[in-house]
Amino acid sequence: MTTFSKILGKTDTSKTLSVPTKSLKSLPSFNGGHAVDFQAIDESGFVWTFQCSIRKKGRYRKPVLSKGWLAFVRNKKLRVGDKIKFSLNQTAAATPFYRVQAEKEVKIFGAIFGYSPIIATFP
Numbered sequence: 001m002t003t004f005s006k007i008l009g010k011t012d013t014s015k016t017l018s019v020p021t022k023s024l025k026s027l028p029s030f031n032g033g034h035a036v037d038f039q040a041i042d043e044s045g046f047v048w049t050f051q052c053s054i055r056k057k058g059r060y061r062k063p064v065l066s067k068g069w070l071a072f073v074r075n076k077k078l079r080v081g082d083k084i085k086f087s088l089n090q091t092a093a094a095t096p097f098y099r100v101q102a103e104k105e106v107k108i109f110g111a112i113f114g115y116s117p118i119i120a121t122f123p
Contacts (some may be wrong), residue, residue, distance in 0.1 A: 016064040040098035
């Protein structure tokens with residue numbers, strides 16, 4: 001089950017990943033706090049630790065992935081226009097199991113043809 005997928009923008013590749021608000025229900029509980037750490041496994045089997053947080057102040061309380069995100073971007077060599085997918089795998093285990101997949105934008109003669117999974121790389 002895909003928790004969310006997103007085509008990356010400039011801020012997503014240089015600072016934090018903006019998470020669609022509707023996807024929060026699929027992430028671990030914040031338990032009254034403003035941030036939660038969770039782990040996701042990529043296609044190579046590497047486990048990444050991300051932190052999802054919501055701004056404490058201000059009118060715009062958009063959730064973002066911060067901790068661990070830029071290391072993932074650098075490792076996968078992600079650029080604006082590439083795609084990211086987070087999936088939640090429900091198992092009998094008490095802890096939710098997440099997968100993260102990065103896909104490169106494929107262009108032919110300047111037109112977006114589709115997306116291709118990124119070949120496994122190790123940090």
